[in-house]
Amino acid sequence: MKYLELLDTIKTNVFTFADLVKYFNGEDDGFLKTQLHRFIKKRLVFQIKRGIYCFDPKKIDQFELASYLYQPSYISLESALHYYGMIPDIPQTVTSISPVTTKKIRTQFGNYFYTKIKQDLFYGYESVASSSFSKHYQIAKKEKALLDFIYIRKIKSLDDLRLDLDGIDKKTIGRYIKNYPGNIVRLFL
Template sequence: MQYLKLKESLKDFTVFSLADIRRVDSSFHRRRLNEWQEKRYIKKLIKGYYIFSDLELNENVLFEIANRIYAPSYVSLEIALSYYHLIPESVYGITSISTRRTYQFKTPVAEFSYRTIKPKLFFGYELVKYDNKVFKMAMVEKAILDYFYLNPLINTENDFGSLRFDRDMFFEQVSEERLHQFLKLFARKTLAKRIRAFWKFLSGEGEV
């Protein structure tokens, strides 16, 4: 298959695999991928996954790539908290949650990191649409709980302050009811205690 024909066939793909190509051309030989990389037509992200070199990269594209190259997964933790404008923007890489083992990929376009959780805690994300495509993003309440769950040493007011949460954005976006619903599903008393303390810290009022 010629490169231009392949590109037309996969024009709706942000990231594609050898399997995707072979659904279009069952006789495709993987050595062509090496040739196209040498010609800089495509870029290899990780083993088995590629993008076209002229793909316009932005945050949404990187989120979709994160979902695809290590599935099942959804975007969460630091990058999600930044996405919701709860913490200052910084260089977090693309952080995600997965039921697979904790892993990290350094690619030509970004660094993708995945933290593992139990399958029963793989919930609380939604499909975010962009340009007729979608990516899985943690809901704001789940991003907060994922972060605290996987960072158990964050439990004092000094720790809370160091996170630099935007109080106004927090109370504007976070549903107290949904936060508690999700928290119950974690079934962790220590986590619940830390979340109550964090809420108290941000609100300056009594416990929830």
């Protein structure tokens, strides 16, 4: 595997070692690791985390990277609310939801926080093309991001929040809220 061959084969900025094994299936894993290490030393490839790499750190899509770092997960909470223009604050950490476990991952490219949610609340997200347009990440729909935020952050009243609720579909809230506890349901009555 030569560098130009790698560039030509991997069409995304962020990739995993598993991607290399898949695309270069005739090559020995040890050889692939050696070549990758050489590319890293020459600063042609950058290691994000063990097994996850990128070609250009300046072109990293934070949401795409969040989906690579921990699966299954979807972007939600403050990150999704900001994405939809519902909160004015810019989150310093990419916040996601996962049915597996709560986890914080720090990389040289940013901080990522994954909050555990019950499996029966792990829904209401969609696939969105990343800024590189070659990969997709999962992000909560705006109504689900709002419900996740209220549930996870234990919000008692919507009045105190600086939320722009324009564009929230009440029918969608009604469909999503069925699995949430009664205290969340009462906020929308």
